[in-house]
Amino acid sequence: MKDSERLIQANLAFIGGTGMEELLREGRKVKIGTPFGPSPNITIGKIGSLNVAFLPRHGEEHDVPPHRVNYRANIWSLNKLGVTRIIATNAVGAVNRDYKPGDFVVPSDIIDLTKMRSQTFYDEAPVTHIDVTQPYCPELISLLVRASRKHAKRVNRNAVLACMEGPRYETPAEIRMLRRVGADIVGMTAAPEAFLARELEMCYATICFVSNMAAGIQARLTTEEVIKVAGKIMPKLILILRDVVGMIPRERKCVCPRALQGAKI
DSSP: OOHHHHTOOOSEEEEEOTTGGGGOSSOEEEOOOOBTBOOOOEEEEEETTEEEEEEETTTTTTOSOGGGOOHHHHHHHHHHTTOOEEEEEEEEEEOSTTOOTTOEEEEEEEEEOOOSSOOOSOSSSSOBOOOOSSOSOHHHHHHHHHHHHHHOSOEEEEEEEEEOOOSSOOOHHHHHHHHHTTOOEEESSSTTHHHHHHHTTOEEEEEEEEEEEOBTTBSOOOHHHHHHHHHHHHHHHHHHHHHHHHHOOSSOOSSGGGTTTTTBO
16 A cells, blocks of 8 residues: 555545535545555545545546446445445436336345356455345444434335346346345446455445336336436435444444354355
């Protein structure tokens, strides 16, 4: 790490896409070297008294598609900055017909149906099998639900998020399959992000917003629709995330800091 990077530490990080830049209007940008390649520019600043980092998942110009995001470099770089908690955001399609565009969703479980992504930091010895009985941090889930209910009419919790490879949208048959196996929402960037954070014993949770009904439920899917809904929802999302910062407890009492206990052979 460069000397300039050593001077900057963050306690909490946000990972998101276009529009999230408003979360940190002022801050210092750093690029972190990792064994997996460089991170995107990470903005570090303060929200209240807490040092916070923002990492643009798709790059500052949103020019990296979901299946080409360097998830390992992203999570490693945040860990290198001292981050112990990560809150992500995801635009998702509704598989559950009770969910509607504009809803917020805080998932508690995930189905990983990606195909080509580097899934782990442990490609070599020691062989390591982390427990993901609770794939998302229960403490962060609770905070996100509390903050969301202050600003949104509809907040769905205990949801199952299915992550697909992308960059195409899903077929109607795939959505019917996902509904049968218990998925409520579908996106393209939740995995392996959550699992990589767990491997580094970092707390991780995500707040999703429904941008559209999934394929076969509505007639056609367009990126323009996703961007339009995101633009409308973003001011509320920023308020929610800023509120969460003020709720973060000093100590972590969840399972995440002990993820590697008993995991290595």
